Amino acid sequence: SQKIEQNSEALNIQEGKTATLTCNYTNYSPAYLQWYRQDPGRGPVFLLLIRENEKEKRKERLKVTFDTTLKQSLFHITASQPADSATYLCALDRDDYKLSFGAGTTVTVRA
């Protein structure tokens, strides 16, 4: 069956360091992968989309890589700030404009 795993439930890092989150999947062949941010009590907010033919995508301090051979995406937050504290979800496309989501990784950035 199809499965999406995000590396850990929680990640605690020091301000200024790089946070690296992992999204692994099995039994999928997604055309693209997305990352969302979710703050407590709110709905997820789209951050980045990377397509299967793209190796890397950047947006400000965020970087996403996509390795279809390893079936893995890495999500990096560089020069992290306390405001980056949130839960980050990866999502893979399914047929007919549907997404499958991972359970998320909660990042806490300490000042």
Next chain:
Amino acid sequence: DAGITQSPRHKVTETGTPVTLRCHQTENHRYMYWYRQDPGHGLRLIHYSYGVKDTDKGEVSDGYSVSRSKTEDFLLTLESATSSQTSVYFCAISEPGRGDTQYFGPGTRLTVL
């Protein structure tokens, strides 16, 4: 929240009662989705709609029904609520060809006693 509202935002109900959650959008997006979010499970798709009166089941559709009579409104109904349906429910919208991303509403916290 990208022109998406959900109502009610919070609801407490009793087992066996019917419950309807409403999602309203002002973006004129064709696709609308209902998810539930539970600890350890992430977001799971309940039902989705790809146009007025066009709906289909997601991965956890048992016990839920939906209706979409207008582009802007997507209703989720729990015919007879059970405690296992206690969850946070999110509505989302998307428009194919505009980036393949989904935009989420603020969520409804439903507690079934």
